[in-house]
Amino acid sequence: MSGDGKSGDWPLWEVFVRAKGGLSHRHVGSVHAPDAELALRHARDTYTRRLEGVSLWVVPSTEIVASDPDEAGQLFEPAESKIYRHPTFYDIPDEVKHI
Amino acid sequence: MATVAVDPRTDYLLRLGDDALVLGQRLSEWCGHGPALEVDISLANLALDLVGQATLLLGEAGDGDKLAFHRDVLDFKNCLLVEQPNGDFAQTIARHLLYTTWQHMLLQRLNQSSDRFLVEFATKAVKEVAYHRELAAEWTIRLGDGTEESARRMAEGLDWCWRFVPEMFEVDELQQAAIDAGIAPDPRAFEDEYRSAIAGVLGEAQLAVLADQRAILGGRRGHHSEHLGHLLAVMQFLPRTYPDATW
Numbered sequence: 126m127s128g129d130g131k132s133g134d135w136p137l138w139e140v141f142v143r144a145k146g147g148l149s150h151r152h153v154g155s156v157h158a159p160d161a162e163l164a165l166r167h168a169r170d171t172y173t174r175r176l177e178g179v180s181l182w183v184v185p186s187t188e189i190v191a192s193d194p195d196e197a198g199q200l201f202e203p204a205e206s207k208i209y210r211h212p213t214f215y216d217i218p219d220e221v222k223h224i
Numbered sequence: 225m226a227t228v229a230v231d232p233r234t235d236y237l238l239r240l241g242d243d244a245l246v247l248g249q250r251l252s253e254w255c256g257h258g259p260a261l262e263v264d265i266s267l268a269n270l271a272l273d274l275v276g277q278a279t280l281l282l283g284e285a286g287d288g289d290k291l292a293f294h295r296d297v298l299d300f301k302n303c304l305l306v307e308q309p310n311g312d313f314a315q316t317i318a319r320h321l322l323y324t325t326w327q328h329m330l331l332q333r334l335n336q337s338s339d340r341f342l343v344e345f346a347t348k349a350v351k352e353v354a355y356h357r358e359l360a361a362e363w364t365i366r367l368g369d370g371t372e373e374s375a376r377r378m379a380e381g382l383d384w385c386w387r388f389v390p391e392m393f394e395v396d397e398l399q400q401a402a403i404d405a406g407i408a409p410d411p412r413a414f415e416d417e418y419r420s421a422i423a424g425v426l427g428e429a430q431l432a433v434l435a436d437q438r439a440i441l442g443g444r445r446g447h448h449s450e451h452l453g454h455l456l457a458v459m460q461f462l463p464r465t466y467p468d469a470t471w
Contacts, residue, residue: 135260156262159366166359167262170269 138164143180232401234285241281242302248274249459273352293463297453304443305388307452315381321360326392328357329414338406361425368429390439
């Protein structure tokens with residue numbers, strides 16, 4: 126870009142796209158924008174120009190609360206040894222999509 | 225060189241098609257130069273919509289590629305507004321607001337045309353153009369109601385473009401024939417609505433209502449500003465230099 130870098134002043138927004146009805150919104154990336162309305166438009170132009178979505182969310186990146194990587198061990202490892210928590214012991218009918 | 229159309233329907237297709245082609249080419253000049261990556265992509269999307277519209281309209285008027293790339297400047301029928309230089313981002317937005325607000329109002333009426341192609345075209349394009357119009361209004365409001373510098377630039381951009389607005393509401397003989405045939409809507413029917421829509425956006429943008437200037441006319445009859453020739457030189461260079469090139 127030949128700009129003067131002023132877009133760095135714009136806050137960052139996380140973008141979530143619902144690909145089609147029945148699916149959840151998924152995080153696809155982020156955009157810079159001066160406010161929520163333009164963040165939606167930038168998200169539309171950046172992430173849905175090839176028919177990727179039917180619904181968009183934008184969330185200020187500063188509003189995302191992330192887990193602490195240093196606590197990954199105590200947060201996630203205890204689940205590793207508990208395979209009985211996976212619903213793998215029965216068959217899913219073919220007609221059920223998106224599981 | 226492609227032949228010049230004289231029947232009202234072909235002439236009307238060329239007017240709308242050339243508007244879309246020239247404005248699309250203008251916007252594509254921003255590619256890689258946008259004030260932010262997101263704006264760059266946004267402007268390129270608008271350009272692609274317009275080039276798509278031009279492809280349909282010029283394809284209906286004749287051989288679309290020949291009309292776009294092998295026609296001389298005096299045979300282009302676009303209005304003068306769309307050929308005006310990009311200037312800064314604010315001037316580009318001013319041009320887009322003034323053109324797409326008009327284009328949107330036109331397309332909303334064009335779907336009652338007696339011409340089947342134009343009805344289909346309008347039905348498809350009206351959604352694209354509604355987005356263009358809203359986006360241009362959003363930016364006008366943010367720049368006008370932004371910093372001292374952005375408000376000054378927005379006002380200057382609008383001031384540059386405003387004298388080209390009356391041409392969009394001018395009805396000459398060929399256009400009157402298209403209106404009489406039920407092909408084209410009469411733009412004068414929505415001039416008041418247009419002016420109050422623009423005034424509404426300017427009000428929200430904290431910008432002064434624009435004073436009328438001496439209207440500049442003639443684009444529809446091929447009397448263009450010097451800017452169009454330069455635009456066409458860039459756009460037409462390759463197919464004119466290598467007429468048999470394929471890719």
